[in-house]
Amino acid sequence: MNGLSSKEVLKSRELHGSNKLPEPKLDKWYDFAKEALSEKITMILIAIAVLQLFLGVMGVMDLSDPIMILVVLAIVTCIAVKTGLGVQKSAAELRAKTSVRYCDVIRDGKVQTINKDELVVGDLVCIGMGQEIFADGYLIEGKISVNNAAINGETKECKKTPVEGYVHKKTTSTDAYTNQNCLFAGTTVMSGEGKMIVTDVGVNTVNGDTLVKMQTLEAPKTALDIALDNLSDFISKWGTIAAVITFAVLTISGIAQVGFGEYFSGGVLNIIQKIAQNFSVALTIIVAAVPEGLPLIVKLVTKQNVKTMEKFNILAKNPGKIPELAYVDIICTDKTGTLTTGIMTPKKIIDGFGNDVNKDSVLWNNIKANISLNNSATFDSENNITGGNSIDRAVLSLVNPETYADIQKKYPVKLKQVFNSSNKYSAFTTKDGVTYYKGAPEKLIEHCTKVMDSSGEIIENNDNDTLSNAITAMTSNAMRCIAVTMADGDLVENEIPNDMTFLGIIGVVDPVRDEVPSAVKTAHKAGIQVVEITGDCIETAVAVATECGIYKDGDLALTNDEFEAMSDDEVKSIIPRLRVISRCSPNTKLRLVTLAQEIGKSVAMTGDGVNDSPALKRADVGFGMQGGSDVAKEASDIVLTDDNFASVVKAVELGRTFMHNIMMFLEFQLPINISLLILSVIYPMIATGALLASVQILIVNIIMDSLNSLSFGGEPPKDEYMTEKPIKKGSGLFIRGAKKRIALSTVAFIALYGIITFSPIANMFASETEAMTARFALLCFMAVFNGFNIRTEHINLFNGIGKNKLFSAIAIGIFVMTFALCNFAENLIKVTALDFKHWVVVVILAFMVIPIDLIRKIIKKKRENK
Structure with a gap:
């Protein structure tokens, strides 16, 4: 041995x-490039660029358009490759961390x-x-x-x-x-x-x-992925319909202006050129409509959140569950090791008469034998206590290694039954035919008819009132009580004899973690109900819950038996008031999660035991503990490496941050897409040509939006996120008035475009190229200024901006890039240099999105203060 x-x-x-399993095959850079180039919109762009390139070589079309489209697509592909490799690396690192057992x-x-x-x-x-x-x-x-x-x-x-x-x-x-x-x-x-x-x-x-x-199986799509895919499909559908209508309108209006015969005269290449030109404008509408940056922002924000969570001792085994944290409105938490430190320390030992046990007595020698033999913990080669559960390790600390070794040698094992959560006791029969029992007082005391006094004499005793009062006093002081008893004869598995001798009660304490009361307070401010679920007795459970701030006068605390006696409808009615369940069984955990979900609650559950796994799996978000069983960790979505309740609350905060960052990007991206879609359909009907060149829309919709996805993905948690109520289950993708804000931004964009296009200001631009350049610059600048509106609901737009330095850097970068493109790219992207007064007009018009949104914020604050 x-x-x-x-x-x-x-x-x-x-x-x-080796016992190490082979790692799953990693994709190469060209796999991500192939995936990026196989997107429908990308393939359409490549096809039109190739056609335009052919027409350009034949001399009937400008070569700059197709070349720039291909350049932009190359940049997009590079971004996709870099993002894909980064996300894959992050996933591999996460897999390596979660697979360590x-x-x-x-x-x-x-x-x-x-x-x-x-x-x-x-x-x-x-x-x-x-x-x-x-x-x-x-x-x-x-x-x-x-x-x-x-x-x-x-x-x-x-x-x-x-x-x-x-x-x-x-x-x-x-x-x-x-x-x-x-x-x-x-x-x-x-x-x-x-x-x-x-x-x-x-x-x-x-x-x-x-x-x-x-290891090679792909994870199923999350609810957020599906919602975003549906949004993209919806916009793409209407974008395609709008593109078809625009193509038809342009073709019919062209024929109407010059006649059918004239329109289709001039040779095959000229006809193809006209059709390709109209098709390019129609394609521009599809490009304008589709929010290409959405998949990128989700990947980036997920990757950033996983990394951030690791810094706070939170290992997101299933990153797809991070957004679910924003919906959590009830946290069911274990007590031992989660609300408390998990380091059990023996504090008090009493005999059957409620008196402290004398450490020099015969009684104490029997108690020592019980806790040495009837224990899953042991001393390792360095005399450190290892194995077993926290209670086993705590009571074993009452015995020194030498005494432990002597007792083990003196009383060889004959039969043994280890502790499990169903029986709530363990037992050990020696070769001499004596069986020691250790477990929950309410499980063992009722089977005791005798008591051993300090001298070792066994006394008949059927009055347990004194002992019961002493135990109540201990549990009211947050002590966990363990009964130790003995009986003659061999143990019978899963049966307790009815003539046992009572030895004593060991009271162990487990102090509340310093940071837990503050974390509970934060959870309550965030509209989250906290329920303590524990195997302790009701007095200890309530004492700890009170110290943590979970329980106060008027709240509901139940024993497991009381909970089980209730019907499902009764449980549903008391859930909002429920704060404590004591002596909780695994079935009760599962039932509570299920019934809470049936009344629309989003439930987070913590657990560390084998029997916790069904509840962890059923919960909206399951939190396993690093120090818990392998089964519990496998069933969970998130593993807490510090087993700390405060980390659960921090995870919720980061989940809310994730959803806010996703919504920020949607509020940034969708006004651009929707306004471009509407304007790109209307403009060709009113004026000649396209609102913006295809390559310009590509630059705005892919490169600049991708940069902004980085900036919004880097937004840190904000204090106000934990003063909001949880997102209501089933509320959809757009939350907290997002649709109204998107609508307002869209109307502002269209109105400002109307001013620069159809008001007297339009006369400032001498040519269509100048006007198109101004429209391109206006869209870029409006988007950046609107980004300042979106990132905070404060009147002060610079509130907390120092915590996301990337945002300011990208905003400045886009301003500089836009100015440089307009002044130096010229024919490559269909722009020309603007003079100083043009730039002043463009900047002033773009800046107007800020006062428009400030008016909304002021009105909103006035309504909130009423």
């Missing part, structure tokens, strides 16, 4: 390979904690309740039950015990899944503990091939 030596580990790894092995005679990838054939692995099995092997010590759903789809637990003299033989038969002692990678220990010998690792395990295939 000393395990492999260091040399044997190296030799085994050489012979049988640890297990305990015995090597060189010592218990060592290693990464699962370091397991080798022949390793002696310690396994226990809640742990995933990371390699194939067989049980040589202990008694466990496993869930084999990962390999055969069966959820029924399968009991495993060692086979004496077992010799392993490799088999592909599925009968091995349910045999007495074989264990397989990917399965989960549901109860018990033991030791296994590893026989196969990595891709050689039964589940290895399946696990490799799982």
Whole structure:
């Protein structure tokens, strides 16, 4: 039982390979380029550019248009490649972090904690309740039950015990899944503990091939992705309809002006040139309508949020759930290790008469024997306490390593039943036929008919009132109480004898984390209900909830039994007042999540145990704990590396920031797209030619919008986000009056375009090229000024701008780029240099979007203050 030596580990790894699974194949830069160039709108642009290029070579069309379209598409493709590679790298880093799992092995005679990838054939692995099995092997010590759903789809637990003299033989038969002692990678220990010998690792395990295939599966689209796709499809549809109408109008008006015969005279190339010209204008409308920057902004903001979350101890296993955090309006949280530090410390030990236990008494010797034998925690080679749960580790700290070793040697194990959340106790029978029990007081005390006093004498006692009052006093002071008892005879699994002897109560304390009361206060200000769900008794649960600020007079605190006794309709009616559930069972967690969702709540659930996994999976957002079971972490969407409730609230804040940043981009992009769509249809009907050249719209709609997606994606969390109510479930993509703001911006854009195009100001421009240049510059500048409106609802547009330095840099960059293009690009993008008075007019008109929006903000604030 000393395990492999260091040399044997190296030799085994050489012979049988590593337990690390192969990484999924990464896309190359050309894969992302191919994906970008295969977009429908891009393929249409390439086709029209090639046609125009052909006509230009034949001398019937200018070459500048197709060349610049191809240049812009090349830039767009480079942006797509860079973004794709960056997102892929970020996803790989996240996968590497979330796939790190640890297990305990015995090597060189010592218990060592290693990464699962370091397991080798022949390793002696310690396994226990809640742990995933990371390699194939067989049980040589202990008694466990496993869930084999990962390999055969069966959820029924399968009991495993060692086979004496077992010799392993490799088999592909599925009968091995349910045999007495074989264990397989990917399965989960549901109860018990033991030791296994590893026989196969990595891709050689039964589940290895399946696990490799799982890595290559693409995640399904999120609700946000689907909503954005639907929006793009909707706009594209109407853009296409508008383009067809415009093409028809231009062709018919051209024929009407010169006659059918004249219009189609001049040779085949001239006819193609006219049709291509009209088609280019129609295509311009499609380009103007489609918000090409949307997929980019979603990828960029997701990537930035994942990185930001990691800085706050939040590992977003499923990045698609980040926007869901903005909808969360109820957080169901564990107590131990989440609201509290999770470091249990024994504070008080009382006997059956409510008195403190004398550490020199016979009674204390029996209690020491109980907590030393009846414990899943142990001392490692450095005499540090390891393994077990927090309670096991806490009570074991009452015994020194030497005493522990002596007791283990003196009382060899005969039978053992480890703790599980259903039974709420553990038991240990010695070779002498004495069974020690340790667990929840309400589970064990009612089965006690005798009490041991300090001298070791056993006294008949049926009066538990004094003891009950003492326990109540301890739990009211936020102590968690553990009862220790004993009985003659062997234990019977899942049965408690009715003539036990009571030994004592151990009270352990777990202090509330310093930052939790502030985090609870922030959650309440954000309109989020917090419910503490704990295995503790009602008095302890309420005491901790009160200290955290979760519970106050008039709120509702229930025991698990009270909750289970309620009908579904009764539970739904009390959910808004509910703050605490004590002695909570896994089924209660799942039922609470389900019923809360049925009344329209968006639920976040924390959990660390095996039995928490159904509730974590069912919740809108499941938070697993780094220190929790592998099953819970696998079922969760987000893993907290510090197990801290404050990190849950921070995750909500970052989720709200994500949604605000997405909405900022939509409010920035859609007025441009909608106004261009409307104006591009109307303008050719009123005037001759197009509102803007295709290449100009491409520059505005792709390059400049992509730059602004970077700036909005970098907007940090704002304090006001956590004073808003959660987004209501089913409220759609546009939130908090976004449609009205988009409509106002669109009307402002169209009105300002009307002024520069049809008012006396239009006479300032000597040629159509000058006028088109002014319209191009006006659109660029309006977009930038509108960006200042969008990024804050404050009257002061510079509020918090220092926290997003990229925004200012990009705004200045777009101003400079626009000026440079207009003055130096000339024929390449159909522009010409403007003089000083032209620039003054363009800037003043563009700036008008700011006072227009300020009026809206002032009116809104007045309404809010009424």
